[in-house]
Amino acid sequence: MINLPLLPILIPLLTGVLLMFFTKQLWMQRIVSFLSTLLTIGVSLYLVFQVKAQGILTVTLGSWPAPFGITLVSDMLSALLVLTTSLLVFFVIWYSMTYLSEQHQRFYYYIAVQFLLVGVNGAFTTGDIFNMFVFFEVFLISSYVLIVLGGKPAQLRESLKYLLVNVISSALFVMTVAFLYGIIGTLNMADISQKIAEINQPGILSVIAILFLVVFGLKGAIFPLYFWLPGSYQVPPTPVLALFGALLTKVGVYGILRTYSLFFSNEVGIIHSLLGGLALATIIIGVIGALATKDAKQILIYNIIVAVGVILYGVSVMTRQSLEGAVFYLLHDMLIKAALFLLVGIMIGIAGSSRLKSMGGMIKDYPLLGWTYFIAALSLAGIPPFSGFIGKLLIVRGGIEAGDLVGPFIVLASSLLVLYSVMQIFIRGFWGTPKTYTGSRRHLVKQLIAPTILLVTITVAYGVGAEAVRPFITQAVDPLVDPSIYIQAVLKGG
Amino acid sequence: MKKPMKKNTNDVILESATTFITFIIFLFAVYLFFAGHYTPGGGFIGGLVTSSALVLILLAFDIKTLRQILPFDYKMVTAVGMLIAVLTASGALLFNVPFFTHAHGYFELPLFGKTSLHTAMLFDLGVYFVVVGVTMTIIQTIGESD
Secondary structure: OOOHHHHHHHHHHHHHHHHHHHOOOHHHHHHHHHHHHHHHHHHHHHHHHHHHHHOOEEEEHHHOOOOOOOEEEEOHHHHHHHHHHHHHHHHHHHHHHHHOOHHHHHOOHHHHHHHHHHHHHHHHHEOEHHHHHHHHHHHHHHHHHHHHOOOOHHHHHHHHHHHHHHHHHHHHHHHHHHHHHHHHOOOEHHHHHHHHHHOOOOHHHHHHHHHHHHHHHHHHOOHHHOOOHHHHHHOOOHHHHHHHHHHHHHHHHHHHHHHHHHOOOOOOOHHHHHHHHHHHHHHHHHHHHHHHOOEHHHHHHHHHHHHHHHHHHHHHHOOHHHHHHHHHHHHHHHHHHHHHHHHHHHHHHHHOOOEHHHOOOHHHHOHHHHHHHHHHHHHHHOOOOOOHHHHHHHHHHHHHHOOOOHHHHHHHHHHHHHHHHHHHHHHHHHOOOOOOOOOOOHHHHHHHHHHHHHHHHHHHHHHHOHHHHHHHHHHHHHHHHOHHHHHHHHHOOO | OOOOOOOOOOOHHHHHHHHHHHHHHHHHHHHHHHHOOOOOOOHHHHHHHHHHHHHHHHHHOOHHHHHHHOOOOHHHHHHHHHHHHHHHHHHHHHOOOOOOOOOEEEEEEOOOEEEEEEOHHHHHHHHHHHHHHHHHHHHHHHHHHO
16 A cells, blocks of 8 residues: 555545535534544554554655655654554544533534644655645644634634734744745755755754744744743633644644754754753743642643653754653653643533632542542653653653753753642642532543543553563654665655 | 615616626636646636636625525535545545546547546646635625624
8 A cells, every 4th residue: 555654644634524514413523533533543553563564654646756746754753643643633532522512513623623633644744844834734724723613702812812823933934944945945855854964054054943943943832932822722622722732732843853853963063952952941931830820721731831841852962862762752742641631621620610729629529530640640740650751761861971961950850840730730639628519511520531541541551561662762763863764765765 | 783685775787797797707717727737727716716706796796696596505615625626636546556646648529629638627626616615605604794
């Protein structure tokens, strides 16, 4: 099957289109999107094993030879990210069926989610920088729909900010690609990488590298560019927030990871130390935010920022070990963030508010929820048997090996404070004297907990089975350390 | 202020001019659509010009009249367009060639003689429907919201 890398994009696209034909039949919408996402997971799993067996898979659309057509490249990194994305979307769809009101689901909700999946999977798979922009727009436009759906005043206000920031960053993306095209004269990422190596990276390319950092940093919320995120992510309903928190910022991180390892790997001086500095500042800002707030949702939202900082610190060190840690941590963080948001969503559903002071003593009535949250929280902080541990360990070791002591120290200290911030939710929410809850969704806990527990189980398995996952991660890091593997696979040695 | 559904004004000149100008615009749109492969034009501009013909009807008459003339749900038009585009592109999957690989050839057609037919035209047809559908959905939704 020559088109295999394409299928995780094509299946949700076709599903989204088909769903547009029967927007009135809610049951059909649910069943079709549930089953098709299950199919997408199956295909992405098959893709991962194919990439494992055969190396990097490429397909150049329209049968044009490589630098001229749009190439889709499934290396192990993108295949793993596509698999994780499809998994998360599946759980969020399952969760939304009971969590969201029927009114909410009726207005093209599942269509927007499918198109979000198209955009994110596409952005992970594409091997063409302008095509990556297009896929960014696909998932951004879906996210505009999802953030405003419901039409509450706060949602309208925040979606306006969100839209404004993203329109500006998209314009900047186009300008950056235009600069790059003006110098290099090609858009295929493998070809760009090859040509940059030929002209030996003059100063203007460092400027472009920093522009890319600004563009992807606005999407991925790094230190001075994170300002839109805490407000915008507060307003959409929790399943949508789980999608955003787990996927959207990570696409920005992936963009930085890809461009910095593929394009700007020849001269690792100023731009990588800039990236490292910003990553550490991002960690600090995220931790401060997470400690300062007394709102369960906000604590997790600031933890997204912390995780982005940790991953990007791993990227900036650019050794094999730190990159391995970054990839490990990236996958872990996508899974665990989605799980935590879904768990906190249930708590908000019970209590009717996301303020910590409106919760208390939930362990008495909802022990299963409480212990699942406890495991997820330990996993986020990186306690050894769970999944956050190995990624952070590798990042810290990579940092120390590269002769940096400040970075690893900040990463380690952030783990402690992250643990403190998520334990706040556990202590305030689950311990103490039980309160009477007035949340409208407290009768739904039994249905909502099933997908959440399954997701937490997957993250635990990911941590415990790290030995089994390791070869996949190693293969994912190979083209990041040595771009010639990627270039060879795309341009077939030409 | 709520707008009355049927206008009370007496725009005889505008309305009778619209009745035949609409057809000219529509023909021009079809011309642009088919000319796309060799000369400037294509699905996008063809779709926009078609919508402009429909908007002219909206200006001269009202939403109700347009709905009587062309009783389409424009959201469905968009969906059909998307489906045509996606299926055209994924037709390549059946022949196990990369996605979006188009096929073309020369055919002897009864009326036109030797004509080149290309599956890219089907993709453009999808684009055309999507553009018409989206434009008209936007305009009708804003027009009806009051």
